Amino acid sequence: MARKTDFSDALTPAAPDGAIVIASERARSEIPVEQLSHYLLTPEFIERQNRVLSALSKEPVFKKGNQANLSRPERYMLGLARGKKIRQLTVKLGWSEEDYAMASYLVDDVLPYYLHTAMFSTTVREQGSEAQKAYWMPKIDAWEVIGCYAQTEMGHGSNVRGLESEAKWDPKTKEFILHSPHLTASKWWNGTLGRTANHAIVVAQLLLPVSGSGAETKYKSYGPHPFIVQIRDIKTHQPLESIIIGDIGPKYGYNSMDNGYMLFNHHRISHDAMLSGYSRVDPDTGAYSKPENPQVVYGTMTAVRSTIVMEARLALARAVTVAVRYLSIRRQFPDKDAKDKTAAELSVLDYPTVQIRILPLLATTFALHYSGKAMGELYQRTRRDIEKNGDFATLAELHSTSSGLKSLCTDLAAAGIEDCRRAMGGHGFGGGTGLVQLNATYRAKQTVEGDNWMITQQVARYLIKKVRELSQNPTRPTATRTEENLKRYLSSKGSKINLKIHRNDRDIVEAFERRTSYLAFTAHEQREVQQKPWNTLLIDFYKLSRAHSQSILVTNFYDAVQNDNTLSPVTREVLWDLFRLYALTTMDGDAREFYSSGAVTNEDLDLISPRVLELMQRIRPHAVRLVDAWGIPDYLLDSSLGRYDGKVYEDLWDKAHRQNPLNEITFNPDYQTDELVLGSGDAGKIVSKL
C-alpha cells in the first residue's frame, strides 16, 4: 500500500518514550545478556538463527504484516508458498535439517509439508524394511512423493487399538484391501493430507483370513499396522478412484495446515505397502510374524515428547518477552499513596498484581529449559543403551518422565501464553501482541501426542509399581532418584519433617520430593491395598503426575544452578531467585499437599506470599535483560508490543493506519440499503460467500 501523508506524521507518543524506557530498563541490570543467551541457546543455535533469518528476510513471501487478514483458503495457500520457498532455499543454500527446522520456527507457520518431513519420513525410516527404505527414502528426501501420516480417525484418537480402518489380506491377489466400514472410520485431523499429500502412511487394523472364503471369510485382527499408500494421482493431484479425501475445515489454529479426512472403499494395495521393518505378513503363506521388541515402536513418540519441552520453553519465552517489554513501557495510574497528586504514572510491571502473573512465568521459562535439557540427555542415553547394549533399564523411567513432563509443560506454556495476553489489558486483546496465532495454535499441544490428562496415568502406573517393589523389599538397592526419594520417604512416613524452605533452597527440593512420594504411597495404598477401581482414582493419578513432574522441574532447576560455574555471579544470583520464585509459587498453588505430606508447616506456607513479593521485587529490575537473553528476534515476535527497540505506539499506529486493507474500503452504513461498499451497488453480495 502507498504510504499516506497526513498530520499524524508530526506526532510522537507522549513521554516517557518507549525507546528511552526500554533502554533505561536494560541499564538497571548488569546481567551479561550475551553470555546468558549462549548458555541457554548455544552459540550454534544463535548463529543458525541469524543466518537463516537473513535468508528469509530477502523473500517477500515471509512477510507477516497482512497474513491475519487473509481468508482460510488464502492462509493455506500462503503456507504452501512458504513451504515451497523454504524447501527451495534448503536446496539452494544447502541447509541442514536443523536449518530447515529453524526456518519453520521463525516463519511460525505449521507448513503444509510438515507431516511429510516429520512423521511420514520418520515412520518409513523407522518401520520400513531395508528394501522399503531403499525404495522410498530417496523419493521422500527429494520430495518426489509428498506424504502424510493418517492414523487418527473421526471416531478414534487416543485409543489407537480402537481404529476402524481395515487392511484385509487377500491371499489370491496378494494384496491388502483398505476399507472404511463406517463414517467414523474416516481418517481425520491428519496434517498434510487434506490438500497437499499424494502419499500417506495409513494405520489400519491388519486382518488376516482364518477360515472360509469369498464373502464368508472370517478374519483375525492383528491390531493397527502402518501401510504406505499412494492416495492421489501424481499428475492431476486428484484422489484415486476408491478414495475420498479433503480438508476438515477451519479450526482453532493451524490455518496454514490442511488437516484432512480420508475414506477408503475397498481400495487395493500391493503386499509391499505394509511397512515390514518389524511386523510382516508372508506373501506366500499369509503368516504373520511379530516384532521382536515392540517397545522400540514407541521410541518415536517419546522422542517427540522430549522435544516438546524444549519447544514449550521458547513458545512461553516468546509470550513472556512481549509481556515484559510492553508492561515495562506501559504506564497506568500514579501510586495511590503518593503525596504528590501530580505524580507520574507507574510502569504496569511495577504492580504486584501484574508481577504475580508474569514473573513466575519468566521463571517457568528457565524451569522448562533445564528439564527439557535433562530430558534430551535421558533420551539420548536410553537410545544408546538400547541400541548398543540392548539395555532397556531406563526406558520405563524415560517413558514415565516424558509423559508427565509433556503434560505439565505444555499446560504451563499454553496457560502462560494466555496469562501474558490478559496481563497486557486492552492492547493484549489486539493483533499488536503478535501472539494471536501462537495462542490459538499452541493449545493443540495439550491434546496431540497424548492428551495431557490421559497420559498422566502412565506416570501413576510407574510410580505405583515403584512403591510396590519397595514395599515388597524395603532394603532393595535404588537405581534412580525417584526410587531414592520413595525409600527416604518410607523411613519417615507419617511423621512431620517440617523442612526449612525459607532458609535452605535444598529443602525446597526435598519438599517437592516428599510431596510426590506421599502422593505415590497414597495412590499405591488406594489401588493395590484397598483395590479401588482404576477409573475412580484418575483424578488422584493426575495430581500425582503433576506433583512428580513439578518435582522434576524443581530438581533439575536446582541442580543446574547449583552446579554451574560458567555464569557471572549476578546472573547466578538472579537464577537462584527465579528458582525460588518458580518453586514457591508452584508450592503455593497446592500448599495443602505439602502440609499433608508433613514436608512444610502451615506457618512456613503462610510465609510464601510475602516472600514471593520480595523475590519479585528483586527480579523486577532484571526482567527485560532476562527476556532479551531468550534471543527471540523481532521477526518471530511480529509484535508491536514486544519490539526490541520499545517503539510500541509508533508500530501500533503504523500497522493500523498504514497496513490494514479494511481501511482501503469506504462502506455504506445506511441500513435502508443493502449496499455494503459505498457507491459499488454491491447490495448483499457477501451472501453468495455463505
Next chain:
Amino acid sequence: MARKTDFSDALTPAAPDGAIVIASERARSEIPVEQLSHYLLTPEFIERQNRVLSALSKEPVFKKGNQANLSRPERYMLGLARGKKIRQLTVKLGWSEEDYAMASYLVDDVLPYYLHTAMFSTTVREQGSEAQKAYWMPKIDAWEVIGCYAQTEMGHGSNVRGLESEAKWDPKTKEFILHSPHLTASKWWNGTLGRTANHAIVVAQLLLPVSGSGAETKYKSYGPHPFIVQIRDIKTHQPLESIIIGDIGPKYGYNSMDNGYMLFNHHRISHDAMLSGYSRVDPDTGAYSKPENPQVVYGTMTAVRSTIVMEARLALARAVTVAVRYLSIRRQFPDKDAKDKTAAELSVLDYPTVQIRILPLLATTFALHYSGKAMGELYQRTRRDIEKNGDFATLAELHSTSSGLKSLCTDLAAAGIEDCRRAMGGHGFGGGTGLVQLNATYRAKQTVEGDNWMITQQVARYLIKKVRELSQNPTRPTATRTEENLKRYLSSKGSKINLKIHRNDRDIVEAFERRTSYLAFTAHEQREVQQKPWNTLLIDFYKLSRAHSQSILVTNFYDAVQNDNTLSPVTREVLWDLFRLYALTTMDGDAREFYSSGAVTNEDLDLISPRVLELMQRIRPHAVRLVDAWGIPDYLLDSSLGRYDGKVYEDLWDKAHRQNPLNEITFNPDYQTDELVLGSGDAGKIVSKL
C-alpha cells in the same frame, strides 16, 4: 456448493449411534426440562427466542456455515450486512429492543452498529441536556446518524483521568477545539468507529482558559467530559478534514466489529457539542458548573456490569451444552478393570477426569444464574431508591458487588469455555465445536468494563471500610448481609468454629461467609493498622474480592434453592447437588483459606474430594437434561458436537466434505514450481496480498 454424490453417502457412524445415545441419556433422568427451562429463562424469553429465530432462519445472510473461511474485510462486511438486515427486520416486524437484542444474541456477531445502539444512544440519553436529547434522540433512534463511543486512547484505558485528548474552550468563537497532542492520544479500540460511524461521543479533557490570550493562554483542566461530534461526511462517509479515522486491524476476536482509532487536529466543534445534562460551560461567561451528584454518572457502567453476569451464564451454558452432549456420545477405551477384554468403550463423560472439568462448570451456570438475577434486582432497587427518594444507601454495596461479580463471573465463563474445549480432546480443537468464535471473543470481557484484576480493589476498599466502621463501633446496627457476616465473625475472631460442611448445607454458606470476613479483617489490619502501602496489598485485595464474590454466588444459590416451591422434587434434589458441587469444588480450590479462617477442619477439607466424586456420579445421569434446560438453539450453537439430535459424526462429515471451499481447489504440491493452484499458472500470486 453443489452436493457431491459418492460412496460416503452409504456410510453411517459406527455404533452406538449418537442419536440413540443422546435419546437414552435423556431417558435416564426425570427432570421436567420444560419446567426448568421456563424457571431459568422465563416463558417470555423462550417465546421471543423462538419467534426471532424463525424470522432469522428465512434470511440467507444469517447462515453461519462458511463464515469462518472469510477474510477479515469480508468478515466485517458480513457483520455490516447482518446489522442492516436485523435493523430492517426490526422496522418491518415491529421488534422491541429486546427482540433486537435477541437477534444479535442468536446471530452471535458483535454487530458493527453495536456501539450506536448501546453506549452512543445511552450516553446521549443519560448525559445530554433536555435540548440535546430533543435534537439528537430522534435521529439516533431512526439511525439517521450512526454513532460510536470514543473514550479509550492508545495510551490510556482504565485510567480515564489520564486521557490526553483535549477540548479547549475558545471564548471568542464560542467553540471547543478538539485536539490530539500525541500519537498516544489517538482514540483506540472504540467499536463502530473504524468504518461504520459518522458521529461519536468523544471523551476529552475539558480545558477552560484562566489567563493570557492567543498562544500564551493558560488553561485549567476540569477532567474528562463527553462531546457529541460529527466525524465523517454524511454523503461521502469520508472523515472530516481535521480528523484521521480507521480500523485498528485484526484482533483475537470481534472480527465483525470495526474497532477504530481517531486523531483530531485542532478540530472545532460548537458549544452545544458538549453533553450538558450534568456539567456545562456557560457560553457567555465561560464558567463551569459541576454535576449535582457525580455518582449517577457511573450508573451506566454498573448497569452494564449487572447484565454481564446474566450474559456470562448463557455464554458458559453454551460451551457446557456442547461438551455435555458430545462427551456423552463420544466413546473412548473400555474400562481398564473390565473382566471382559472385549467390553464396549465407555462414554467419555463417565471418566472422573472429564467429569471434574465439566460438571462443576455445569453447576457454575446455575450459580451464575442466581447471582445474575440477584444483581439485576439489586440494580433495579438501587435505581428506584435514587430516582424516587434520592436515597443512595445501597449504591456503594451495588457498586462493590457488581465489580466483584463482574470480575469473578467473566473469569469463570472465559476459563470454563476453554476448559470445555480441552475436555473434548481432538475434536475440541476443531471448528465442529462451534465454540471457536465464542472462545476468542468472550475473553475480551475479562478486560472491558473494568479489568478483572484492577476492579477488585473496589471490593476491597468497600469491605475495609465496613470493617473500619464495625471496629469503631462493634454494636452498630447492620444494614446488609455483608455487615452481618462481619459482625458475626468479630464475635468469634481467632477461634476455630469448625462448621459441619458435609452434614449441613447451610454450614457451607457460613464457611464462605467466614472466610470472606477473615480475609476482610486481615486486609483491614494490614492497610489501616499496619499502614502497609496500598500497592503491596493488591494481591490480597484480589483474593479478598474473589472470596467475597464466591460467597455471594454460594449464598444466592443456597437461598434460591432453599426458598423455591415451584420446581419438581427431582429437579430440586439435583439443584441441591449442583449447589454442593459448585460450593465444594470452589472451596477445594482455596482450601487453606477456609482452614485458616477457622471455618473448616483439615479433616473435612480432605473429605471434599471423595464427596465431589460422589456428587458427580449423582449428577451425571441428569447432565444432558440439565443442559437442555438452558434452551440454547442449534442455530446459536452452530456446533456439530453439540447438536440437540446427537448426529455428531454425520454433521462433522457434512461440514468438512460438503461445505469447505478449500476442497474446491486443487493445489500443486511440487516445490520446484511456485504455482499454487494446479494448472493456473499463478506462480506466487499470494505474495501480492502480503
